Amino acid sequence: MLLLKDAAIVTMDKENPFIDNGFLVIADGKLIEVGSGSPSEKQEADAAEVISVKGKWLMPGLINTHGHIGMTLLRGHSDDLPLHRWLEEKMWPFEGKQDEEAVHAGRALALAEMVKSGTTTFLEMYHLYMDQCAEAVEEAGMRATLMRSMIGLCSKEEQEAKLGEAVRFAKQWHERADGRIRTMLAPHAPYTCPPAFIERIVEEAVQLQLPVHMHLAETKKEVADHLEQYGCHPLDHLDQLGVLDAVPWLFAHGVHLAEAQLERLARTEATISYNPKSNLKLGSGIAPVKEMLERGIRVSFGTDSVAANNTLDLFEELRIGNLLQKGSYQDATALSAGTTLELATINGAEALQFPELGKLKAGYQADFILLDGEQLHVQPAAHVLSHLVYAVKAADVTDVFVQGKALMRNRSLLTLDEEKIRYQANRQYKKVCSLM
Ligand SMILES: [Zn+2]
Incomplete structure (x- = not known):
């Protein structure tokens, strides 16, 4: 049993959202108690380790x-190009030269960056070396939803081979690593997957009882091209194919959705993954999150x-994501601090289908982070919830726990070797560049 005491706790539990001075009791990777005040003498005596986190x-x-x-490894490799040119001229050629070692070096860098900035659970949609990715997640002690991404611009035989690989991966890794890994199926996007291929993927997902993840309505061009080719919006197209209610969808972006699509989405189990910085950087636009939330769509x-x-800094993402909604709607009430945190915790857990995650509550997973509450930019320290959205920085994260196990203590990574990761990332980047 592990005991953390003297903490200011943001629980994300509506019944008891903030504990000024409280404690956590953890056993077998789960929260046994989230309490106010001090733990009892018996609780202290029973604990294998007692950690005071005063000031955090x-x-x-x-x-x-x-x-x-x-x-x-493609961080900074190419900036300032529109999405389609960026993909075709810069991203895909580099990716074509990445071998297993290069992909692994990039992934290790990402895992370390995520832990250091307070992310405990993430989604990975990619087409290369996914087994190795799952092994890396297992070793690092993180939690993840993983999928082998599929592009269907190829022959039927190749499509089936990709789908076979994706299904094999999904079956093999679902609920592995003490339940920390889950899987999904993932057609890349409506503009890279013909309708018949998307139908096939959904058919398999129904069999496996897994959700489906896909990029959707990211750019104006994607929607215009779809209208020209098929005569309808990509979301309406999924509806016409009869696949929209067949599985719980997780759509990335959803920038270009009009009233009709928002209304239809509100009647599904779908989640929209809001990616404000990527949408800004690629000049794609701003997703209508305020309207999605008003209609009850999960974001x-x-x-x-x-x-x-x-960067993979979610604190920066949620601050920018929040401010963008206020600015674009010219409405300071468009997205509150509390709702913003819900999107990054409770809603994320629901979207990735992890039960008992996203809140600090008895019976829930012991996945939590600690932040330094004594930094100057978060004083006066009276408004913790506000500061978490509008003031903190990723570097304020000091400790990270997943399933009750420490992945970082006092800013030192425990399951990942920071120095080796930095060296390998630079070495592998140069190697791939030399092959181009
Ligand atoms: Zn993406």
């Missing part, structure tokens, strides 16, 4: 619901890859 703030680990960490946060962001 404790909250659920952040959840990133869209990304491609297999592309982490979570994602960073996308660092090629489009260029």
